[in-house]
Amino acid sequence: MTRALQRTRIAILAALLLLPAAMFADITNATATLSAGQTLNLDKGTVGSVGTQQGDLFFAGSTLLFQGTASGFVLGNGTVILYNVLTQPALQAASSGFTQTPILQTALVANAAVIEVKTNGGNYAKVLVTASSSTSMTFEYTTYGAASSGGGGGGGGGAAPAITAVQNNYSYIAQGLPNYGIAPGTLFIVKGANLNNQPLSALQSSAAPGLPLSLNGTSVSLTINGAAVTPAIYYTSPTQLGLVLPSTASLGTASITVTNSGQTSAPAQFPVVQSAMGLVVATDANYNYFSTAGSASPGQPIILWGSGVGADPSNDDRTYPLKQNNLTGIPLTVYIGGIQANVAYRGRSQFPGVDQIVVTIPNNVPLGCNVSVLTLSGSIVSNSITIPVSQGGGACSDPGSAGGPTVGPFPAGKNTFATGAVTILQSTGITKATGTTVTYTAAADFVRLTGLTSPLSAAGPSVGSCVLLVPLDLQVQQTGLDAGSIAVNGGGTQTNLPAIPSQKGAYGASIPAIPANGQSYSFTGTGGADVGAFSATIKVPPALVWTNQPSISTVNRAQGQLVTWSGGAPGTYVQIGGQSTILVGGAAVGATFACLAPVDDGQFTIPSWVLLALPPNTNGALNIENPVYSPAFAVPNLDYAYGLSVSLTDKVVTYQ
Numbered sequence: 001m002t003r004a005l006q007r008t009r010i011a012i013l014a015a016l017l018l019l020p021a022a023m024f025a026d027i028t029n030a031t032a033t034l035s036a037g038q039t040l041n042l043d044k045g046t047v048g049s050v051g052t053q054q055g056d057l058f059f060a061g062s063t064l065l066f067q068g069t070a071s072g073f074v075l076g077n078g079t080v081i082l083y084n085v086l087t088q089p090a091l092q093a094a095s096s097g098f099t100q101t102p103i104l105q106t107a108l109v110a111n112a113a114v115i116e117v118k119t120n121g122g123n124y125a126k127v128l129v130t131a132s133s134s135t136s137m138t139f140e141y142t143t144y145g146a147a148s149s150g151g152g153g154g155g156g157g158g159a160a161p162a163i164t165a166v167q168n169n170y171s172y173i174a175q176g177l178p179n180y181g182i183a184p185g186t187l188f189i190v191k192g193a194n195l196n197n198q199p200l201s202a203l204q205s206s207a208a209p210g211l212p213l214s215l216n217g218t219s220v221s222l223t224i225n226g227a228a229v230t231p232a233i234y235y236t237s238p239t240q241l242g243l244v245l246p247s248t249a250s251l252g253t254a255s256i257t258v259t260n261s262g263q264t265s266a267p268a269q270f271p272v273v274q275s276a277m278g279l280v281v282a283t284d285a286n287y288n289y290f291s292t293a294g295s296a297s298p299g300q301p302i303i304l305w306g307s308g309v310g311a312d313p314s315n316d317d318r319t320y321p322l323k324q325n326n327l328t329g330i331p332l333t334v335y336i337g338g339i340q341a342n343v344a345y346r347g348r349s350q351f352p353g354v355d356q357i358v359v360t361i362p363n364n365v366p367l368g369c370n371v372s373v374l375t376l377s378g379s380i381v382s383n384s385i386t387i388p389v390s391q392g393g394g395a396c397s398d399p400g401s402a403g404g405p406t407v408g409p410f411p412a413g414k415n416t417f418a419t420g421a422v423t424i425l426q427s428t429g430i431t432k433a434t435g436t437t438v439t440y441t442a443a444a445d446f447v448r449l450t451g452l453t454s455p456l457s458a459a460g461p462s463v464g465s466c467v468l469l470v471p472l473d474l475q476v477q478q479t480g481l482d483a484g485s486i487a488v489n490g491g492g493t494q495t496n497l498p499a500i501p502s503q504k505g506a507y508g509a510s511i512p513a514i515p516a517n518g519q520s521y522s523f524t525g526t527g528g529a530d531v532g533a534f535s536a537t538i539k540v541p542p543a544l545v546w547t548n549q550p551s552i553s554t555v556n557r558a559q560g561q562l563v564t565w566s567g568g569a570p571g572t573y574v575q576i577g578g579q580s581t582i583l584v585g586g587a588a589v590g591a592t593f594a595c596l597a598p599v600d601d602g603q604f605t606i607p608s609w610v611l612l613a614l615p616p617n618t619n620g621a622l623n624i625e626n627p628v629y630s631p632a633f634a635v636p637n638l639d640y641a642y643g644l645s646v647s648l649t650d651k652v653v654t655y656q
Helices: 003-018 080-085 088-097
Strands: 027-035 038-041 046-049 057-059 063-066 071-075 114-118 124-132 136-144 162-168 187-193 218-224 227-229 232-235 240-244 252-260 268-272 278-283 301-307 333-336 339-348 355-360 368-377 385-389 416-431 435-450 466-468 477-480 486-490 493-497 506-510 519-525 534-540 544-546 561-567 573-584 587-598 603-606 617-629 640-655
Touching: 027 038, 027 046, 027 057, 027 124, 071 088, 088 114, 088 124, 088 477, 162 252, 162 268, 187 252, 218 240, 278 368, 278 385, 333 355, 368 466, 416 486, 416 534, 435 493, 435 519, 493 506, 534 640, 544 617, 544 640, 561 617, 573 603, 573 640, 587 603
Parallel strands: 416 640
Antiparallel strands: 027 136, 038 046, 038 057, 057 063, 071 114, 114 124, 124 136, 162 187, 187 240, 218 227, 218 252, 232 240, 252 268, 278 301, 301 355, 333 339, 333 368, 339 355, 368 385, 416 435, 435 477, 435 506, 466 587, 486 493, 486 519, 519 534, 544 561, 561 603, 573 587, 573 617, 617 640
């Protein structure tokens, strides 16, 4: 590769990394009250009548109706916590079950009903009912990707700016979590309302004279330990700013304000820490991305891209090119597939706020398509990304059911695929209040995916890896499929699986207890409007038994946690996961993790550097499960179908 081409590729990559995460504004935590006969337009954040606007939700007094092409689903057992943790990818993933079924007012209980919506504009929204009667209804809502023309969190007008969040541009770790913080020299974002009066600006060049300190009428001021610092600006928009914190910023609590057209926001605070890395992608030494067909290999040097290594006082954090000093005085450890990697360089990429970490993949790294990568500085762990790793490079693979079935590859030019799954679930729940509860369930799900251009895998982390904050984001449209009537037979007992009314294509029912040594289950489907008749058999192995579960009531995050088990299906894998959520300023923030280990190992130690990402909590979750995938089976009108048996134990624990 020529030096000129290298420079071009670096510039293109850096420009992509600098782009704002959301190219369209969100309407965030807006409120609206509908009287009978009024509509709410979730894309614009406006309330009106049917004759004056196209709304998404219409309140008819005793019923809430979806208008136009809008659709959704009500979570009747939702809470404000569920509302806060619903993300755009989660809403998109659930959209296959969205319908236009009217919602009765009796189901819209205040602070208990959460409505998932796909709007007429094709955006996703979450709606929390905060007050409900037969004459009026009040909502709090967030619409992802919309542009508000009202008071729902858009921008412009003459209103004073307001700050709602300050985050690393790549990790998006929420304030209040133990690994939250902004390091000097970091590319970070400020979210809010009325931050600027113009649409998203062009990305500002860092070539001389460098990034501006004010842009389109917006400037930002910070005070740390009594000293004022001014961040450089990459872009502005009504709801988000892209900034670089100067390396001259001291450590401590920062107070930040945004001034827009002469009006200044109330101050917001955030901690400035020595190092808090946010990772976004890994490339080879020639800046090529890895893929499932072109993996990294053990012993290979790679480059991790992101921001947050820490201060480099030799640079002004405004002008390209920056000096590439190796910041060895800042503690930084990199784990790839759970194995510590040798760090050769940590510092700037020549572009303000964009960092590189050059590491060598350990020779003994576990292989797979989703090998985890994360960093640790002191007690602050980064977000995690994954890379494919195979011996000698080339195509990667995850053995057996490590990552689940792979749907595809698909014929060139085809981007619509119909899939289905039948599942037997044995679930054990252990809480401090109710003790142990065991349930047995049979389920089926059929869906058409539109817009998929590459193989779709049910992959979690590869064997030996642990990942953090991995939302389901298929980036495809999902439509439920009618499969007719479905029944399951096991142990001589037949159970009919009724369709779930609010989720087209989904079926489920409780079944009698599964014998300790397992048994086979036969599914039969008559076929429906979208899916043909089928039959499939799932062999359920002995249940996975969490053997040291009784001794785990408190997890010390700084020490790691050993988990042991017996049973399960030999030759398969155990997924170990956990979650902890806390309230910060009335909003729920949390972290989750997932690790994968061979069932035959009988044990796995969750690393401390994974647990440190979870907030301390007396009501956290820890679980283990043994997913066992059956061979694919043919179903008319489906491209792919498979069976799945899951043995799951979930326990409420204290994270300290």
